[in-house]
Amino acid sequence: MSMLIQHEREKLIEAVKFFAQNTKKLGKTKLFKLLYFLDFTHFRDTGRPVTGLKYFAWPMGPVPTKLFEELERPSTDWEGNCLFKLVATQKGNMLTVNTLSKFDPAHFSKRELRILQELAVQFKDADAEQMVEQTHLENLPWHQVYEVQGRRQEHIPYAMAVRKQEEEALLTLINDRAEMIGALRK
Template sequence: MLINREREKIINLVAYFADNVNYLGKTKLFKLLYFVDFEHYKLTGRSVTGLDYYAWKMGPVPTMLFDEIERPEPDMQEKVKVQQKTLQNNKKMFCIEAIAQFDSRLFTKRELRLIGEFAQKYKEAKAEDMVEATHLENLPWSKIYNSPTGKQKIIPYELALRTQELEEMKAFISERQDFIGLFK
């Protein structure tokens, strides 16, 4: 399997959240990744992980990770252990535990700050709380999921921005791509 920087960041983020929040299962993990990515996009015009999120009933889901959490690839297994547990209400939960240290060198200072802020804010939250937080009206998930054809559709990062911010960010992204193109 090809390991790229985005994949390394994703795996390390899973390990970080596993070490720094309680009650980490698939749902809570997906919501934390979504919050970090969309907030970072709002600030910089790019996500932290490069993941695409889809508008599923329970909230935004990075489909690339959905199945892998249950059956992790070897590189993910080096950082985290996933175990299925039965809760008191007989529901099944995939509990995620870090088994290797988080590598902060993969992240910028801004990314680390955001990751830490969301871990702190949702440290004690349960999955149900996280679902509620992502379903607030006028947030990106809600805008897509509640549209006539939005269920199961990709959630565009641009929805994290207000109209004026969107125009400014599009200009910034275009300039950034032109600049990067000079070095190719």
């Protein structure tokens, strides 16, 4: 495993622990949406996701499919960190997420920690249905892939986190600088 992938994996485990310690009603659906918002918000701001997960446009919103599959049989690096267990609810069985060890902020930048904190505050009491609604908002990446483009079950590119007007402003800025450099070289 490369150092980058290992670092992203450590961040994933710590992010799950953070959300388990700082939100209520943390099941699989809510967790997936929180990780999606973490990764896509950070990508929008920096051009890099936090966990490196790949998200796909499923009917209930964005799903990191590899993590979805892994939670059926969690790998050994979850041991001592998180406990995933099925709990019977009125709506059927729900996979709950509990933390077994203290969150370690050392793996994260200040920006990443701020985003984690903001998401935990914003969605502290939200349930799975409310989280699904938030990811389905018009013009967000899931909505663009699933509803607008009709690419159900397909990958949601991180680049979609950058809004069109921001993308156009960035391209204008790059072109202006290129022209300025070109003029200086003459």
